[in-house]
Amino acid sequence: MYDAIIIGGGPSGVAAATRIAQLGGKVAIIEKDKVGGVCVNWGCMPTKAMLASAKVVKEGFHAETFGIKVKTSIDFKKVVAYRDAVIEKSREHAKQILESYGIEIIYGEGAMIDKNTVGKNGSTFQTKNIILSTGSEVTIPNTIQLSKKVLTSKELVQIKTLPKKLVIIGGGVIGLEFASMFHLLGSQVTIIEMADKLLPNEDKEISQAMQEHITKQGITLLLSTKVEQITNDVVVSSSGKIPYDVVLVATGRKPLLPILTLDRLKIQYTSKGVLVNEKMQTNVKNVYCVGDTTGKSILAHVGMQQGVVAANNIMGQKDEIQYCIPRCIYSFPEVACVGKTEKEVKNPKTAIIHFKDVAKAIIDDKQEGFVKIIMEKENIVGFQMMGPSVTELINEAALIVSANITTKQILSTIHPHPTLGEIVKFAVQKATGQFLEETKT
Numbered sequence: 233m234y235d236a237i238i239i240g241g242g243p244s245g246v247a248a249a250t251r252i253a254q255l256g257g258k259v260a261i262i263e264k265d266k267v268g269g270v271c272v273n274w275g276c277m278p279t280k281a282m283l284a285s286a287k288v289v290k291e292g293f294h295a296e297t298f299g300i301k302v303k304t305s306i307d308f309k310k311v312v313a314y315r316d317a318v319i320e321k322s323r324e325h326a327k328q329i330l331e332s333y334g335i336e337i338i339y340g341e342g343a344m345i346d347k348n349t350v351g352k353n354g355s356t357f358q359t360k361n362i363i364l365s366t367g368s369e370v371t372i373p374n375t376i377q378l379s380k381k382v383l384t385s386k387e388l389v390q391i392k393t394l395p396k397k398l399v400i401i402g403g404g405v406i407g408l409e410f411a412s413m414f415h416l417l418g419s420q421v422t423i424i425e426m427a428d429k430l431l432p433n434e435d436k437e438i439s440q441a442m443q444e445h446i447t448k449q450g451i452t453l454l455l456s457t458k459v460e461q462i463t464n465d466v467v468v469s470s471s472g473k474i475p476y477d478v479v480l481v482a483t484g485r486k487p488l489l490p491i492l493t494l495d496r497l498k499i500q501y502t503s504k505g506v507l508v509n510e511k512m513q514t515n516v517k518n519v520y521c522v523g524d525t526t527g528k529s530i531l532a533h534v535g536m537q538q539g540v541v542a543a544n545n546i547m548g549q550k551d552e553i554q555y556c557i558p559r560c561i562y563s564f565p566e567v568a569c570v571g572k573t574e575k576e577v578k579n580p581k582t583a584i585i586h587f588k589d590v591a592k593a594i595i596d597d598k599q600e601g602f603v604k605i606i607m608e609k610e611n612i613v614g615f616q617m618m619g620p621s622v623t624e625l626i627n628e629a630a631l632i633v634s635a636n637i638t639t640k641q642i643l644s645t646i647h648p649h650p651t652l653g654e655i656v657k658f659a660v661q662k663a664t665g666q667f668l669e670e671t672k673t
């Protein structure tokens with residue numbers, strides 16, 4: 233008898249399993265493909281590894297500003313080798329952790345038979361609890377047929393030769409990250425987006441600045457554009473015909489729901505995901521669901537937190553999830569937001585600090601971008617950030633918002649100088665009329 237069997241060995245399943253084992257529970261993961269799930273094998277890790285290569289190209293172009301001459305040339309085979317090595321290391325790391333805790337990995341397709349039994353290719357396992365963490369899959373519009381040249385992100389992150397002309401359908405997070413990396417690695421990139429702006433859910437400063445940066449870099453951005461047809465060599469769109477070698481379909485993801493089993497066990501779900509409470513329990517109390525399958529977000533860091541919450545509850549430690557979710561885009565420039573946008577607050581108070589007013593950004597010559605703080609009465613409720621390392625700076629911002637840290641506490645915290653991180657304190661100073669780094673107006 234297991235304390236829990238986890239169906240799906242992605243980041244949320246691995247986090248849940250590890251936490252259960254840490255608390256002394258007996259746990260197994262059933263995984264039908266590769267440990268680490270989408271994140272390690274086809275998502276976060278390969279994209280960020282390729283973005284790391286692209287960033288080096290960017291730094292190479294920028295080197296002369298610092299008095300250094302470098303000749304940048306790209307060996308795409310080695311970019312691929314680096315990416316694949318990062319995936320391999322991450323997967324091995326996850327496996328080693330599971331192994332060190334004595335967590336069994338059972339390979340094969342798992343399915344819930346009843347609320348205490350999980351089956352896998354004819355074998356059955358008895359368990360006190362089940363955690364469903366089967367992840368998500370890409371959504372493909374009806375008008376689009378995948379082929380050897382029309383790919384999803386899963387195939388594109390495995391590509392071995394650089395496409396000369398890459399057309400990306402969808403200007404969301406995934407589309408923007410691929411556009412940034414392939415543009416710097418040498419592809420001619422076009423983004424086709426149906427909406428009239430990029431990142432419409434964030435505040436207008438982010439949306440507008442992203443559009444300007446993308447265009448300025450030389451990436452073609454077609455907004456308010458619909459794809460009508462994809463022939464063998466062109467994408468026919470409402471803005472004209474665009475030639476391609478490779479098309480990336482980046483139009484979103486949806487939870488992978490084992491619908492027949494959910495129906496049989498009378499577990500409640502909608503097309504957006506399995507319904508869970510704050511403890512990550514479904515309506516069948518010993519069946520939990522975590523990660524993309526819940527549809528609460530399609531982000532690894534949310535899934536991992538949900539996994540820990542489910543594990544704590546299974547092992548008798550009361551825990552509830554709190555959804556203060558950082559939203560990062562690792563494009564060039566980076567974007568990171570947390571909490572409410574200005575649009576979501578009644579009578580908001582906002583302040584913006586630009587990186588050009590931050591000493592470390594001047595030193596590094598990374599002066600593009602800004603941090604905007606959003607306050608509701610005296611509380612800090614959101615940050616919208618664009619610019620250098622904001623996907624790191626968001627950690628302090630997330631803590632401020634999720635833990636309701638007061639302006640007084642932030643202002644009395646000494647931030648090291650010169651650092652990019654000073655910008656978070658500066659934003660609070662500005663919002664409270666105490667900013668010291670600009671001339672008196």
Ligand SMILES: Cc1cc2nc3c(=O)[nH]c(=O)nc-3n(C[C@H](O)[C@H](O)[C@H](O)COP(=O)(O)OP(=O)(O)OC[C@H]3O[C@@H](n4cnc5c(N)ncnc54)[C@H](O)[C@@H]3O)c2cc1C
Binds near residue numbers: 266270341524
């Ligand atoms: C290109 C791309 C880039 C991304 N970048 C980021 C990023 O930078 N940061 C971030 O936070 N998120 C990112 N994501 C999203 C992130 O990858 C997912 O949110 C995360 O992987 C979800 O974790 P999960 O555990 O819920 O599911 P998954 O990672 O999808 O894992 C589910 C696992 O379950 C297995 N499985 C499914 N059904 C069964 C079954 N019946 N039996 C056994 N096993 C089964 C699958 O094989 C899979 O291994 C990215 C996604 C993509 C596509």
